[in-house]
Amino acid sequence: MPYDPDLANRLRAILHDEPGLDERRMFGSIIFMINGNMACGVSGDDLIVRTGPDRRAGALAEPGCREFDLSGRSMNNWVLVSSAVLGEDEELLRWSRAGVEYAGSLLPK
Numbered sequence: 001m002p003y004d005p006d007l008a009n010r011l012r013a014i015l016h017d018e019p020g021l022d023e024r025r026m027f028g029s030i031i032f033m034i035n036g037n038m039a040c041g042v043s044g045d046d047l048i049v050r051t052g053p054d055r056r057a058g059a060l061a062e063p064g065c066r067e068f069d070l071s072g073r074s075m076n077n078w079v080l081v082s083s084a085v086l087g088e089d090e091e092l093l094r095w096s097r098a099g100v101e102y103a104g105s106l107l108p109k
Contacts, residue, residue: 003029003042007083011042014093018100020108027070032099036109040099047081049095052102059098
């Protein structure tokens with residue numbers, strides 16, 4: 001399933017002035033990267049967020065959040081957030097910040 005262009009545009013508007021921002025298409029999704037590290041993106045109608053190992057369990061406990069499963073294999077540092085809980089830009093901002101913070105904590109590639 002192609003990614004939701006409206007959600008991608010909302011995310012792009014939030015992230016537009018992030019230092020080191022780049023966007024790429026991968027896995028049929030659009031991924032936003034910070035200094036070469038994947039931070040967040042859009043897959044289908046859902047937001048992909050790279051939480052890192054310390055925040056993943058807490059993220060999965062939130063409404064509308066589930067494991068990111070790529071071809072039957074769980075991605076340990078990632079979650080999917082349903083577009084149903086992203087109606088407000090504040091929620092999209094909160095989730096995208098989590099991905100940007102984690103990606104920004106990694107060494108640049």
